Amino acid sequence: MFDRLFNEIKSIESFSDSDIELGNGFLDEFFIEKGDYFLKEGQVSRHVAYIKSGLTMHYRIYDGLEVPCDFLRENQWVAYIKSFMNKTPADMAIKALEDTVLLRLSYNNMQQLFQLQPKFLALKNYYTELSFIDTAQHAADLAVLSAKERYHKFMKEKPDLINRVPQYYIAAYLGIKPQSLSRIRKER
Amino acid sequence: MFDRLFNEIKSIESFSDSDIELGNGFLDEFFIEKGDYFLKEGQVSRHVAYIKSGLTMHYRIYDGLEVPCDFLRENQWVAYIKSFMNKTPADMAIKALEDTVLLRLSYNNMQQLFQLQPKFLALKNYYTELSFIDTAQHAADLAVLSAKERYHKFMKEKPDLINRVPQYYIAAYLGIKPQSLSRIRKER
């Protein structure tokens, strides 16, 4: 059932089958309906989670407007590291844009897992680095590319999201207004 | 001599004095002249380093233009995780904007350190998360703030860099042209 996650994990840190079983024991399945929250602003994040199916969005509110900074979907990990690791109230929220099925790992379970098998620490490191690289690329795109170029790149790299994420969220993610995105889309 | 680094490390992961000594044994001091490179594009990064003094800049070339994505200075760690961890050629360069004194840690030494004391793995995790948070904030600023707001925020948060980094680099970091930055600076 969770083959994809486990095969991926094995290839990253050469986990044994017993490691996998160990890890599996600490996960619990969790469901979030479309529009509901994985993490609300002000809460301390207690879990990270692997997305079995569905779609989540990290975002902040600026001037009453929801501004996304990340979209995560099936076969990705969702977490707000800043709140989760430091146990501080989140200055950001995460909500489901679709009905979403998760495999959750709590903070305490994660710490136990790290004690029992330090390779899992290296694994978490690995995933953090992946997110870091993505975020750095997004920042570079915002600094260097025009609005039009950012949209075309988004379309090329995440074509599935174009139809799963409302356009005003995509616009905000790209740092432009919905009307501007509409204008860009109209050109050819 | 390295009190600041060691005190910081101790407070993060409750390292003992012998841990600190262990770590210290794996570091070597390294000097980079202003304008020289910590990492060239195309090279595989072999080290991370703690900056004792000086200033470095991560950047990419776009249209023949150097576009910074990070400035790091004394008491911070400099690294290009993507190349260093995956042993892939860097798609980015890091150079010194001032004469810079580093404490370097090689990839092999880091791995040894992780074997001998897994806490160091948690420490690396911690520093990666810090950079991640900074980068995510920078991306959000680029998406949400106007050029003027980005500049004022930069001035407020990193006032020392205003005088240490050439303005055309700051402009590129903020995602604007040098002339626009000049115009913003002129207004009062």
Place this chain on the structure above:
DNA sequence: ATCGCTTCTTAACAAATGTGAACGGAAAGG
């Protein structure tokens, strides 16, 4: 299917940022 609400589109105009060029001063190198 209909109603009500949200999202998307369009347009005219305003504001912000980019472009190209010129100038002057600062810094670097001989």
Place this chain on the structure above:
DNA sequence: CCTTTCCGTTCACATTTGTTAAGAAGCGAT
């Protein structure tokens, strides 16, 4: 010390993006 190059500034004008407002289209709930 002089020369050369680089950097920061300024300006006029072009282009991009934002703003405001309105209507069309999509979507959910009844």
